[in-house]
Amino acid sequence: MNKYTKIAAIAAVSLTVASVGAYTAIPSTSAKSTPAYQKNLHKKGTLTIGLEGTYSPYSYRDKSGKLTGFEVDLSKAVAKKLNLKHEFTQTKFDSLVAGLGANKYDVVYNNMGKNKEREKHYTFASPYLYTKTVMITKPDSDIKSAADLKGKRSAQSASSNFGQAAKKAGTKIVSVPGFAEAIDLINSGKADVTLNSQDSWGVYKKAHPETKLKAKTTKLLDNTSASPMVNKKDKALAKKITKAQKELKKDGTMSKLSEKYFGSDLTKKP
Structure with a gap:
């Protein structure tokens, strides 16, 4: 190998090493990033739900002490659609809104109706129940x-x-x-x-x-309605919940739950 050939070979090896180093230094783009609707969750991988737990048939304790009710079963089904675990936080009605604002949970499922004051500070997903x-x-x-x-x-x-x-x-x-x-x-x-x-x-x-x-x-x-309520910053979560509820309505899940707990289908808008 002559002088010039040797120099060229060394340069080629150096370029190859540099290229490999540059490639491995770049973070992999194949890794999945956290979906927007999950970024502000109270607990990673979990949908934390605020409710009373004493308001039959929406959410209450049965004779065995198990938390049950229309909104309990519905919010569980929504969490599953969102590929999240579910967790419930019970509190009195007058504390529910404050608890959401303090980020103690991600969403309130508690026969919560829209009004101008709430809409100033919170975001609502689509209604899931209609009543008089x-x-x-x-x-x-x-x-x-x-x-x-x-x-x-x-x-x-x-x-x-x-x-x-x-x-x-x-x-x-x-x-x-x-x-x-x-x-x-x-x-x-x-x-x-x-x-x-x-x-x-x-x-x-x-x-x-x-x-x-x-x-x-x-x-x-x-003709009041009940909707899931989330914080203003969680618009992405509200959209995902709305999508999940539409799917549950389409497959008949919401109607079945309403018939089970209310004896009639209250999920259809009058």
Whole structure:
């Protein structure tokens, strides 16, 4: 090998080594990046769901203590569609919104309706349930229509849409943590009325056939809907949840769950 041939050979080897080094230094582009909807999850690989757990038939504990209900089963199915595990965090209704804002969970599934104030700070996925509003009273009550609510004592979760509607109608709000407590106050005479969903009343009446309370529909919140609620920054998650629910509606899962827990299909928009 002459001088020039030797120099050329050394240069070729150096170029090859440099090329290999340059190639191996570049990160692999084949590795999957974290999907946008998973980037802000409370726990990696898990959809953490905020709910009451005391609001039958939406979410409640059965006789064995197991958490069950329409929203429990639906949110489990949604998490599965998103390739995520599921985890539930229980809290009182009036703490649900604050807990979401504090990132204690990723989404609220708790018969949550849209209103202007919530939409300023949170994002909603598509509705999964539609129902009417009823005024629940004692049988001898003089409340016959929404016009009769003014000045009456209404047992409500103050931050709920029902509570806001009752306040707007001129009632004096008697704050309660949930539906069961509201019913107790009416039975005891400490409240005159409570506004809630027709489906919740139907389930209560079925479980308590001895009740003498009565319910009248009202247009104060006619045809209300329930939607999953997430933080503003989680628009990608809201879109994925909407897509998952559409798939569950198409394959009949949502209808079956509604029939199971409510005795009718409330997943169709009136």
